[in-house]
Amino acid sequence: MSLSPSRVPAAPALHPFVPAPVPSATRGRVACTLALRHAGRRDAHIDWELLGAEGLPVLLVAGGISADRHVAAGAAFDAAGWWDAQVGEGKALDPRRVRVLAIDWLGADGTLDAPIDPADQADAIARVLDALGIAALEGFIGASYGAMVGLQFAARHPRRLRRLCAISGTHRAHPYASAWRALQRQAVALGALQCDEADGLALARQLALLSYRTPEEFDARFAPAEVVAGRVRVGAEDYLRHCGAKYVARTSPTAFLRLSESIDLQRLDPAGVRVAVDVVAVAEDRLVPVADARALAAALPDARLHVLHSHYGHDAFLKEDDAISRVLADFLSTCRRTEIAA
Amino acid sequence: MSLSPSRVPAAPALHPFVPAPVPSATRGRVACTLALRHAGRRDAHIDWELLGAEGLPVLLVAGGISADRHVAAGAAFDAAGWWDAQVGEGKALDPRRVRVLAIDWLGADGTLDAPIDPADQADAIARVLDALGIAALEGFIGASYGAMVGLQFAARHPRRLRRLCAISGTHRAHPYASAWRALQRQAVALGALQCDEADGLALARQLALLSYRTPEEFDARFAPAEVVAGRVRVGAEDYLRHCGAKYVARTSPTAFLRLSESIDLQRLDPAGVRVAVDVVAVAEDRLVPVADARALAAALPDARLHVLHSHYGHDAFLKEDDAISRVLADFLSTCRRTEIAA
Numbered sequence: 001m002s003l004s005p006s007r008v009p010a011a012p013a014l015h016p017f018v019p020a021p022v023p024s025a026t027r028g029r030v031a032c033t034l035a036l037r038h039a040g041r042r043d044a045h046i047d048w049e050l051l052g053a054e055g056l057p058v059l060l061v062a063g064g065i066s067a068d069r070h071v072a073a074g075a076a077f078d079a080a081g082w083w084d085a086q087v088g089e090g091k092a093l094d095p096r097r098v099r100v101l102a103i104d105w106l107g108a109d110g111t112l113d114a115p116i117d118p119a120d121q122a123d124a125i126a127r128v129l130d131a132l133g134i135a136a137l138e139g140f141i142g143a144s145y146g147a148m149v150g151l152q153f154a155a156r157h158p159r160r161l162r163r164l165c166a167i168s169g170t171h172r173a174h175p176y177a178s179a180w181r182a183l184q185r186q187a188v189a190l191g192a193l194q195c196d197e198a199d200g201l202a203l204a205r206q207l208a209l210l211s212y213r214t215p216e217e218f219d220a221r222f223a224p225a226e227v228v229a230g231r232v233r234v235g236a237e238d239y240l241r242h243c244g245a246k247y248v249a250r251t252s253p254t255a256f257l258r259l260s261e262s263i264d265l266q267r268l269d270p271a272g273v274r275v276a277v278d279v280v281a282v283a284e285d286r287l288v289p290v291a292d293a294r295a296l297a298a299a300l301p302d303a304r305l306h307v308l309h310s311h312y313g314h315d316a317f318l319k320e321d322d323a324i325s326r327v328l329a330d331f332l333s334t335c336r337r338t339e340i341a342a
Numbered sequence: 343m344s345l346s347p348s349r350v351p352a353a354p355a356l357h358p359f360v361p362a363p364v365p366s367a368t369r370g371r372v373a374c375t376l377a378l379r380h381a382g383r384r385d386a387h388i389d390w391e392l393l394g395a396e397g398l399p400v401l402l403v404a405g406g407i408s409a410d411r412h413v414a415a416g417a418a419f420d421a422a423g424w425w426d427a428q429v430g431e432g433k434a435l436d437p438r439r440v441r442v443l444a445i446d447w448l449g450a451d452g453t454l455d456a457p458i459d460p461a462d463q464a465d466a467i468a469r470v471l472d473a474l475g476i477a478a479l480e481g482f483i484g485a486s487y488g489a490m491v492g493l494q495f496a497a498r499h500p501r502r503l504r505r506l507c508a509i510s511g512t513h514r515a516h517p518y519a520s521a522w523r524a525l526q527r528q529a530v531a532l533g534a535l536q537c538d539e540a541d542g543l544a545l546a547r548q549l550a551l552l553s554y555r556t557p558e559e560f561d562a563r564f565a566p567a568e569v570v571a572g573r574v575r576v577g578a579e580d581y582l583r584h585c586g587a588k589y590v591a592r593t594s595p596t597a598f599l600r601l602s603e604s605i606d607l608q609r610l611d612p613a614g615v616r617v618a619v620d621v622v623a624v625a626e627d628r629l630v631p632v633a634d635a636r637a638l639a640a641a642l643p644d645a646r647l648h649v650l651h652s653h654y655g656h657d658a659f660l661k662e663d664d665a666i667s668r669v670l671a672d673f674l675s676t677c678r679r680t681e682i683a684a
Contacts, residue, residue, distance in 0.1 A: 115574055180552060218517040235521075240521060
């Protein structure tokens with residue numbers, strides 16, 4: 001787990017860095033029994049992917065409820081990853097310098113139809129670390145739901161984590177955001193009534209998307225409404241429908257319902273987190289108000305707060321590549337300083 | 343139409359004002375043929391209610407798409423009105439001093455299944471004025487959709503209106519708010535697929551409600567989520583479901599769809615409005631951004647801008663009784679000054 005300056009330069013080198021080749025990513029599944037907070041003991045499995053050379057410090061990377069273990073495209077698994085902008089050769093998280101571990105969320109395949117607490121996800125990650133023989137993570141970088149799980153991991157497994165970067169996710173679900181998600185779940189239920197969960201899930205995804213973005217983005221992007229064949233069609237409608245359909249094709253309604261619920265179960269006392277945390281918030285986030293991030297940073301024993309501005313709101317971590325790269329680079333350099341200071 | 347100082351004191355009297363008794367409200371229906379902007383000539387009807395003594399200056403009062411002609415309870419029609427807080431004896435709009443005219447929106451009964459432009463509503467109001475022999479309105483006080491229609495009325499019928507008060511509604515539908523409404527209409531369509539429009543409409547109403555309110559209100563009001571019988575139940579869920587069911591009981595799905603669409607058709611050049619306008623905005627409004635109100639006020643030839651703060655957001659006109667009363671009192675006093683100056 002040590003992170004020596006020769007492998008991870010603390011500052012940009014004057015001469016080109018000559019890295020080792022990126023080894024193939026590996027994938028696997030951990031089967032285990034978990035004591036779920038609200039559903040008792042359950043047999044479960046967690047699928048993981050690990051990218052980067054053996055011996056490098058390990059970072060756990062986790063995104064929103066629709067993110068998965070495939071963070072970045074690579075030689076072994078060349079499909080696009082959900083965070084290709086940040087993970088890859090020459091990117092903020094370079095697998096020649098760090099190992100990137102990620103999981104498919106507990107429940108992501110729809111086979112676990114029970115309330116899943118973010119704390120359960122944190123425990124599931126600990127089981128994956130056990131299975132992989134990883135004593136501790138150098139860092140946990142979580143965005144959205146991943147930030148919530150990261151906070152739970154830091155609170156529950158403090159000796160297994162050096163530093164947390166929590167982007168656009170906090171110690172609680174805001175009651176307004178919870179209401180928004182509850183209505184998404186109602187949409188799925190409405191579809192299920194007619195044995196057509198796809199339409200319900202597509203609507204739910206569109207509603208979620210609205211909460212991820214901002215009026216500023218929509219104003220810059222979409223035209224005013226028009227009348228088409230006797231109906232009013234608004235500018236964003238085709239885009240939203242397309243996103244809804246794409247989501248339905250790759251998502252189990254049960255997985256959506258249980259992971260959406262899981263966000264609403266987030267509850268944690270920041271005072272109990274004994275790990276250093278970078279709290280990253282976006283001022284325009286309509287789902288996770290910046291006030292909650294401020295409250296989190298104020299209540300954590302050891303925290304730094306970064307407030308970004310983005311007209312992508314909650315989705316900034318997926319869209320503001322440069323700003324997020326800078327946040328991650330700063331986070332990594334702090335990990336290194338911690339290491340050197342230790 | 344004249345408004346003499348003896349009938350409407352310009353300042354609070356030192357001695358109690360002794361008013362005439364409030365005459366009964368009257369109701370009626372105007373049948374007419376309208377040239378709808380997007381649907382051609384159509385036979386239509388507009389139901390109206392008029393409260394206050396003959397000879398007093400007439401104010402048109404209009405609220406959101408779910409508001410109707412029954413603004414306030416009175417002797418003739420004693421059911422609660424949608425703006426009892428502002429209209430009534432001793433209230434900001436006192437029917438002993440002004441006559442209050444209001445309509446059921448064109449399409450509100452669900453019999454007009456066609457695109458309805460806010461301009462069509464303005465023309466419908468002009469037909470009601472014709473039928474009632476009212477040459478001009480002393481004022482038009484519109485909130486939400488009513489403000490949009492008020493702007494159209496001012497643009498299309500400037501000689502029939504002295505002054506407009508446009509609360510929480512502007513010259514355009516914001517593309518983000520339009521997307522939000524389009525998804526509400528999708529919810530109705532999803533319900534209709536299974537011949538159960540009620541569930542779809544109930545979900546649509548709940549989604550609308552979220553857009554009318556703010557995270558600050560929900561945070562102050564609702565508890566964190568709980569697990570109940572294996573499902574996650576969020577704090578606002580019972581409240582929202584109750585509101586949805588109440589709405590379904592009194593609303594035709596077709597009316598909702600057509601009036602929701604109508605909001606999205608709002609488009610008007612403020613430079614063409616030759617009537618003085620009080621633009622009233624709420625900083626926390628998530629549906630009508632205060633930036634749009636500022637743009638409207640800046641583009642209108644003769645406007646004043648008032649920005650209120652309220653954790654009720656778009657619904658402030660229904661909830662912030664004192665602040666709205668002050669806005670209305672100021673509006674009326676300006677109407678009077680205009681009269682005196684003329």
